[in-house]
Amino acid sequence: MSAVLEIEDLRKTYKSRRRGDRHALDGFDMLVEAGQVHGFLGPNGSGKTTTLRTLLGLIRPDGGRMAVLGQEVPAGLSTVTGQVGAIVESPQFFPHFTARDTLSLLAGAGEVPATRVDEVLELVGLRDRAGERVKTYSLGMKQRLAVASALLKNPKLLILDEPANGLDPGGIREMRTLMRDLAESGMTVVLSSHILGEIQLICDSVTIISLGRRVAFGPVDQVLAAHSHGAVRVRLDTAEDLAAAAEVLGRNGVPVARHPDHLMLSGVEKPASVSLLLAEHHLYVSELAPVSVDLESVFLELTNTAPVPGQHRQVDESVQIGGAEKSGRAGGGWGA
Amino acid sequence: MSLYVTELRRLAKRRLTRVMLVLLVLGLTGVATALAFSSQKRSPAVIAQAQVEADAQYRQATKDWEKMIAECDAAQARGEQTEDRYGPNCGRDWQPQPEMFDPEWSLPYQFDFRGEFSRLVAVFAGAVALFGFVVGASFVGAEWSTGGMMNLLLWRPKRLAVLGSKLAALLSLLAGVTVLLGALWTAAFWLIGSTRGTTAKVTAGVWQSVGLSGLRALAMILVAGAVAFALASLGRHTSMALGVAVGVAVVSEIGIRIGTGIAGVRFADRYVLSTYAMAWFEKQWKLIDHDSCQFVQGACEPKELIVTWQQSGLLFGLAAALVLTAAFWIMRRRDVA
Ligand SMILES: Nc1ncnc2c1ncn2[C@@H]1O[C@H](COP(=O)(O)OP(=O)(O)OP(=O)(O)O)[C@@H](O)[C@H]1O
Ligand SMILES: [Mg+2]
Numbered sequence: 001m002s003a004v005l006e007i008e009d010l011r012k013t014y015k016s017r018r019r020g021d022r023h024a025l026d027g028f029d030m031l032v033e034a035g036q037v038h039g040f041l042g043p044n045g046s047g048k049t050t051t052l053r054t055l056l057g058l059i060r061p062d063g064g065r066m067a068v069l070g071q072e073v074p075a076g077l078s079t080v081t082g083q084v085g086a087i088v089e090s091p092q093f094f095p096h097f098t099a100r101d102t103l104s105l106l107a108g109a110g111e112v113p114a115t116r117v118d119e120v121l122e123l124v125g126l127r128d129r130a131g132e133r134v135k136t137y138s139l140g141m142k143q144r145l146a147v148a149s150a151l152l153k154n155p156k157l158l159i160l161d162e163p164a165n166g167l168d169p170g171g172i173r174e175m176r177t178l179m180r181d182l183a184e185s186g187m188t189v190v191l192s193s194h195i196l197g198e199i200q201l202i203c204d205s206v207t208i209i210s211l212g213r214r215v216a217f218g219p220v221d222q223v224l225a226a227h228s229h230g231a232v233r234v235r236l237d238t239a240e241d242l243a244a245a246a247e248v249l250g251r252n253g254v255p256v257a258r259h260p261d262h263l264m265l266s267g268v269e270k271p272a273s274v275s276l277l278l279a280e281h282h283l284y285v286s287e288l289a290p291v292s293v294d295l296e297s298v299f300l301e302l303t304n305t306a307p308v309p310g311q312h313r314q315v316d317e318s319v320q321i322g323g324a325e326k327s328g329r330a331g332g333g334w335g336a
Numbered sequence: 337m338s339l340y341v342t343e344l345r346r347l348a349k350r351r352l353t354r355v356m357l358v359l360l361v362l363g364l365t366g367v368a369t370a371l372a373f374s375s376q377k378r379s380p381a382v383i384a385q386a387q388v389e390a391d392a393q394y395r396q397a398t399k400d401w402e403k404m405i406a407e408c409d410a411a412q413a414r415g416e417q418t419e420d421r422y423g424p425n426c427g428r429d430w431q432p433q434p435e436m437f438d439p440e441w442s443l444p445y446q447f448d449f450r451g452e453f454s455r456l457v458a459v460f461a462g463a464v465a466l467f468g469f470v471v472g473a474s475f476v477g478a479e480w481s482t483g484g485m486m487n488l489l490l491w492r493p494k495r496l497a498v499l500g501s502k503l504a505a506l507l508s509l510l511a512g513v514t515v516l517l518g519a520l521w522t523a524a525f526w527l528i529g530s531t532r533g534t535t536a537k538v539t540a541g542v543w544q545s546v547g548l549s550g551l552r553a554l555a556m557i558l559v560a561g562a563v564a565f566a567l568a569s570l571g572r573h574t575s576m577a578l579g580v581a582v583g584v585a586v587v588s589e590i591g592i593r594i595g596t597g598i599a600g601v602r603f604a605d606r607y608v609l610s611t612y613a614m615a616w617f618e619k620q621w622k623l624i625d626h627d628s629c630q631f632v633q634g635a636c637e638p639k640e641l642i643v644t645w646q647q648s649g650l651l652f653g654l655a656a657a658l659v660l661t662a663a664f665w666i667m668r669r670r671d672v673a
Contacts, residue, residue, distance in 0.1 A: 050673075057493040058486060059671035077493045086490050092483030096351050105349075108342035110491045149487070 003067070004157050004188045005032040005055070010064035012050055012212075024050040025061070026212035027322075032190055032205075037183045039199035039220070040192040042209035043305045045315045048192045049089045051209070052161050056086055069157060082110070085155035087146040090165055095135035099126055099145050102134060103152060112152055120148040125174070139166035147175070158182060158189045164198060176202050200295040210303045213321040220295065227298040228291065230268035235261065235287035236278075245283045252277060262287070339492060343505035352474050357513065360467045364517065367459065368524045375447035375532045382443065390439040397432040447533030450542055453525055454549050458617040460521050461553030468510045468561030469581065475506055476565050477574030485572075486672050499667045503565055503660075510561045514554050522546070552616060552645070559656045566656075566663035584609065602628075603641045616648040 007030040014022045025047045032038040042048050053059045055066055057074045066073045071080045093102050103117045121130045124144040134142065143166045150158060164172050172195070179189050179202050193199055199206065199220075206223060208216040216223055236245055239261055246256045246263055254274070257264040268274060268290075275285045300306035304319040347353055376382060408426035411418050418426060479485045479502075492498050529535040567577035588609040596604030603623045605611045615621035621643045629636035 053671075053673055056490055058489060059673050060669070074493070081491065081493050088486070088490065091487050091490075093487065094479065094482050094484045097349065101349060105342055105346050106487070106491055108345065109339055109488060111338050 002034050002070070003031055004034045004036075004069055005030065005038075005190065006065075006067040007031070007051070007055070008065045010051065010054060010066065011062045012047075012054055012059065013062050023212055025054070025064075027064070028209060028212055029214050029217075030207050031217070032188060032207075034188050035183060035186060036204045037179055037189045037191060037202050039203035039206035040190055040209070041194075041196065041199065041206055041299055042192075043303050043315070043318045046209045046303070046318065047212040048209060049161055050212075052086065052088050052159055052190075052192070056084070056088065056159070058088070082153060083156040084159065085150035085153050085157070086159040087150045087161055087163065088159075089161045090143060091146045091149070093134045093142070093145065096133055098131050098133055099137070099148075100130040102145065103149060106149055107152055110153060116152055116154070120151045123151060123178070124148040125171075140168055140171055143167055144171070147178075156187060158187055160189065161192045162194070163191065164193055164195055172198060196294070196296040196299055206295070208299060208302055210319045210321065211316065215302045215319055215321055216298075224293055224295065224298060227301060228293045229266045230271075231291040231293070232265045232268045232271050232274060233287065233289045233291055234263045234265060234274060234278075234285060237284050237286050241283050244281070245278055248278060248281050248283065249274070264291075339497060339501040340504055343501045344508065347471075347475055347505050347509055350475065352478075353471050353509070356467050356471055360463060360513075361517070363463055364460065364521060367456075368521070368528065371447060371525075372528045372532055374445055375528060376444040377532050378443060378446050378534070383439070386439040386442040389442040390437040393442070394432060394434055394437040397437070401427070401430065401432055447525070447528055449525060449529035449533065449535045450538050453522075453529075453546060454617075456521070456525060457546065457549040457553055460518065461556050461617070464510070464514055464517065464553070465557045465560035467513070468506075468557045469564040469577070472506050472510075472561035472564035473568040473577035474574045475568075476502055477568035477572070477577060480569065480572035481574070489672055495667050496664060499569065499664060503562065506561055506565055507558055510557055511554065514557050518550055518553070522550075549617065555649075556613075556616060556652075559652050563656050563659055566659040569663045570659070570666060602639075606641060606643065611643055612648040612651050615643040616645050616652070618645075620644045 007028060010025050010028045010030075011023070012025040014024055016022065028047065028051060030040075030051070040048055040051075050059070054061045055068065055073065057077045060074070068077075069080045069083055071077070073080070097105070099121065100117060103120065104114060106112075107114055107117055118127070118130075121127050124147050126141065126144050126148065129137075129141065134145065137145065143163065147160065147163050150160060164175055167175060176198065179191065183189055183204075191199065191203065203220055205219045206217065207214060208223075216227075218226075234245070236242060242258065242261075242263060246258050249256045249263070249265060254268065255266045257266075265274065271288050271290055275288055278285055297306075302319065305313060305317075307313065404422065405426050405428060408418050408422040411422075412426070423430070476485075476499075479488070485498075488498055489495060526535065564577040564581070567580050568574050570576065571579075588607075592607050593604065596607060601607075602625055605623050611621055611623070623641040623643065625639040625641070628639040
């Protein structure tokens, strides 16, 4: 499979005389292959929008290399823009124009046939309201219009920065099927979102960013598998034996957490070895269940942004790759 | 090309463009109507009426003069001193003369195309330049501040082409509006001249000078639009252009006048922008230094400084080139976020 989007060692520093420099992107890498729906995840302020803006030529990078559809950007940007549809962080439209006027002006600027306007309006469900001024639209309707504008070119690569922002449940589900259909028709979709359940449902692969650096990437199931940490829930026939079992496992180097009616183990490569070990000590397992993790918990763990009771996490308090303390953990075991 | 056409469409679709255009037309119509109503053709009846009024005034003045002499004589007969009130010889030397009552002065105002139209071209240029400034500033300013520009750049990443087509669309619109309304403006005053005023002595030479005034007006309007456009694009907001305009006006017309007044600078108006605007339309503008004469030493011609329209052109042209270059230069490099 060929790469539709490649980013290597991208750097962007916002300079401010008063507050010093802010490294919004600090050696960020990303790779998206053709035909994928690719999730682009990261906490607030981690650099997702900055990445997409840089990729689309809106801001200039301070270093690194980018390529879209085989063209180096920003140098070759104008040759590929015809094939890249994008929305960047709930785009604003001129409020006094109608949706149809807005799209038709974009179509004119991009040399897209005017008939395409009504097609995309239909596609995003704005057909009957297209003659009204954008100013009067609800948040979700504006978002639909944004998606319509990105689809206008019938692009090969679709980049959507938080497209589900403000959509109603029906709209989110429609968006999901739309993404799937588009991907099946051969379009590559890059999707940034904070709705991780959604990402898990529709994405083939993900990139997770924290403080301007990639903390994880790869196919969704691989990311999940690599971060389940071999978590296993163990119940015994008799709850009284739990203490003994915990001791046995602990002596054998398995991290154990005790709960009233079960044990949680982690780092277990082969669950069967657990029952074997316990059986040798005459402890009989009644339940041995590998615990599957979801994308949300992996995300929270990888970015270290899980809420802690009694604390108010501030933005920018997330994992820093290559930073002093957490590099070992987050950097480990992440083959391509 | 598609970009340029699209930008023209966008500009024409904008409500502000339409509203301002309506206001402009209303304003110009107002001026023309007011002038048409105040002007009255000098028909023989009107001239005869003026003659009658002049004669009546002459007779009234003669009567007053005779009455004054009579009063003066009476006062002298009572032995009073009259020199102060009635002048020497009871004012007999000041007999009103018929030529002092020119019927011309009793004539109502008549619009004279030849003499007055060039001023009206300047009025027209001022109004359309204001229109151009506001429309130009908001065309790109609103686009920046609402995020429309960012959207457009996602579509067409060639920034200079995008800004350039916007500017081209704006200047085309302004040129179109100027030519169209200018033709109407000329026709309207020609009509007023021929029905309610005079179009006498309008020779080919006069038309040529009207044409040249028109061209200077067009240049002024395009420069106003382009400068507003560039300023609003630099500041990414309409108010940037309007703010700079107000700032320059205050500094130039008030600040410099006060400052140079205190410092006693000669020909201080040479540093004031409106001098150059006047020179641009009047072909030259004369500044007079009344302080240069020491009248104690007898008659003296005060020193003069002439500002020519070429100098104005150079000044405005350079200023426009400067802000436009800055706008395009910054556009090429800036982060759009
Ligand atoms: N114009 C700017 N000037 C200065 N700093 C900026 C600018 N734009 C973004 N940043 C900073 O860059 C960092 C990354 O911002 P970015 O918008 O890319 O975050 P994000 O991942 O899109 O976040 P979110 O999930 O909230 O949309 C933030 O710390 C932000 O404050
Ligand atoms: Mg963002």
